[in-house]
Amino acid sequence: MTRRIGARVVADLLDGYGVTHLFLVPAILRRTLAELERHHPHITTVVTHGEKSAAYMADGYARVSGRPGVTAAQVVGALNLAAGLREPFLAGSPVLALTGGRSPATKFRQVYQEVDDLPAFDPVTKFNATIDDADRFPDMLRHAFRVATTGAPGPVHLQIQGNEGQLDTEPTDVEPVVEPGFARVPAVRPTPDDESVTAVLRLLAEAVRPVIVAGGGVRHSGAGAELVALAESLGIPVATSANGKDTIPGTHPRSVGVVGTYSRECANQVVARADLVCFIGTGTGGMTTHFWAVPPAGTPAVQIDIEATQLGRNYPLRASVVADAKAALTRMLALASRHRQPDRTAWLAEVEALRAAWRARYRAVLTSDAVPIRPERIAGELTAGLPDDAVLLVDTGHAGMWLAQFHDVTAAGQSYLRSAGHLGWAFSAGIGAKCAAPERPVVVFTGDAGLYYHLGEIETAARRGVNLVTVVNNNHGGNQSRRGFDRAYGGQGTERSRELWTYREVDFARIAEEMGALGIRVDRPGDLPTALDRALHAGRPVVVDVHTDIEAAAPQPVTGP
Structure with a gap:
């Protein structure tokens, strides 16, 4: 047996499982990061502006690649990371979260930033455990990959001793044995009788x-x-x-x-x-x-x-x-x-008559030349304009409603990934998706309400050269909530209630330019095809800021024939 530092074991295991990106907010596993740079430089470290967005990036990476996305945070950011794991847990996406943990020598002494975070991961993971001995790195990481990729996939969490996971500086004699069969989903295919x-x-x-x-x-x-x-x-x-x-x-x-x-x-x-x-x-x-x-x-x-x-x-x-x-x-x-x-x-x-009736009913809004732009027109242009190998990621809320109803996947090679319920997911997940599939066009559809959640990650995409396209349905508000607030106010909202779902008019194209991305503002529907084509061929991160009608609301679901 060769005696080595725990960080080298962790680095070798991540490489053995085919990990290509690590999404994190430092400082966590500092020595492991150094070992990755020395021995596995092809594994890219993506430093984000928030733990939640790091989890979403790992989720987007996992959904596109089929391999577990890996995310990490020090102990003070662990709860933020746990909040981000709600999305892959609900969506059934394999994500491996690594966080720092408390040290036995300082437990219960009010050490700086001490909180017992472990219970917070129980509801949002398939497996939640601690690593308190460097000899346990191989078997615990193997088990984490095994759980994440078998059955219905999902996130797992390992808390590593030390607020920054300093356990990785301890020596160990164990070998970094990998089980390649559990490196992607589905790891096991149960056959039917x-x-x-x-x-x-x-x-x-x-x-x-x-x-x-x-x-x-x-x-x-x-x-x-x-x-x-x-x-x-x-x-x-x-x-x-x-x-x-x-x-x-x-x-x-x-x-x-x-x-x-x-x-x-x-x-x-x-x-x-x-x-x-x-x-x-x-x-x-x-x-x-x-x-x-x-x-x-x-x-x-x-x-x-x-x-x-x-x-x-x-x-x-x-x-x-x-x-x-x-x-x-x-x-x-x-x-x-x-x-x-x-x-x-x-x-x-x-069935065909119902399909045809739906298309006839909504043909006018799908092709509308109205200004401000109708969101249905954006959905129609995404149907027409995306390449056969494109990845499209869609936020929840109105973004999810517009695209579920009015966009069509047109080729078997296209991927459609939608938030399982967390507004703001799509943009960060799009960064992870593009990292997983740099050769494929990756397009995000979100609203201004969704983009605001992790706006700072535009800088992350620009800094790392992650060339995704983000199309923003910018209506200066979160008008999905309008119906609910109007009901609460007796059927007719007030000026005060309108403040609960409206924002200032903001030009996201200009913000994108300031952060190092290409910003394209679209005010007229006829400019959408050209803007989308330009964005897809820009070779850099792009924000297409489409200014739309705040009065447009998605149709309500029907429950009968």
């Missing part, structure tokens, strides 16, 4: 108006092609959760769009009309089902999920399959020929 698959196929064959609802588990599994093939083979329309939107192109004839609360109207109509719903890789949560109203309670359902605990959680099931989505869909395709499907001509015609 034929009896369960046959039960699902039999029910699908008996249904007259079936629909598939595909979720983030399908995208984690890389099962988009199998999903499309099954939908085509069985003649079944497909709705998706927001996290599963890129599992089937929105332009495909079987696609009806995103279902639930942030949804496309025709998707909710189709799912509400179905006589059997097949959930694949979705937790059937409140947003995907509009709080369990779409489909309505009592609708016959089947479910396929890698986690047995998800099966039947919100809808009683006629049949279920515990398996990786790709493995399950592959086996369904192989066995489908044994189950003759009914004539679904009438059902598919009804």
Whole structure:
């Protein structure tokens, strides 16, 4: 055995698991950073302006690469990092968080910045533990990667002794043994048994108006092609959760769009009309089902999920399959020929009529030349203007509503990543996504309310040469909240209540220029295609500041046919 410093072991392990970027607020693991520079200089350290944004960058990196994103913070920033882990926890994204921890020699003596942070990580991680001996670095890091990438993926946290993780300066004899099979998602693909698959196929064959609802588990599994093939083979329309939107192109004839609360109207109509719903890789949560109203309670359902605990959680099931989505869909395709499907001509015609009616209803706003610009027009231009290999990241709130309803993924090679519920996520996550896929165009869609959260990270992108494009729906307010405040005020807001969701007019293009990025201001809809094309070819970070109509509100979700 070779005696070495703990920091060298940590550096070698990160390299062995294929880590290419580390997102952090210093100071944490200083000696490890030095060992990375000496022995693994290809691993890039991205210093951010906040722990929460560092966690979001690691999350964006993980969702694009399929490898765990790594983030770190010293003990005083640990709670900020924990807050950032809420997003990958809710989205099922593999993130490894490393923080400093208290030292036994100074516990309970009111040492500077002493707080017991460990319990804060329990609700937002799959695994939360401490490393208090340098000999434990290899086995604890191995276990962290193993937990993050198996089953439904998710974040893990290791608290390393010392407020800055100084345990990495201690010597150890242990070897940095790596388990390469747990370096990416899915690390393990549980296969289904034929009896369960046959039960699902039999029910699908008996249904007259079936629909598939595909979720983030399908995208984690890389099962988009199998999903499309099954939908085509069985003649079944497909709705998706927001996290599963890129599992089937929105332009495909079987696609009806995103279902639930942030949804496309025709998707909710189709799912509400179905006589059997097949959930694949979705937790059937409140947003995907509009709080369990779409489909309505009592609708016959089947479910396929890698986690047995998800099966039947919100809808009683006629049949279920515990398996990786790709493995399950592959086996369904192989066995489908044994189950003759009914004539679904009438059902598919009804679905197409609902799709066509939706497009006709909103064609005017999708192509509107109104000034201030309509947000639907931005969504339409993103559909038309993004390359076939683009990555699009979308914030929650109104940004998520506009894009869920009015944007279409147009190619199997495009990725669509949406916040699971945290405003401000998209911009920081976009930096991480671009780090993971520097060869792909990466575009962020957010509002001014979302950009304000981590505005300082424009400087991070410029400093590190992370050339993502950020499109800002700048309406000088957070007008998603308007309806709620108006209701609270008896149906009609006041000047004071308007102050709760409006801001000053700010030119983000000028701010971007001051921070070292390219800023492009757009005031007229006809300039959007040129601005987007210029941004995609700029070779530097770009903020496209689109000034839009504050009175524009996204349509409310429907719950019936």
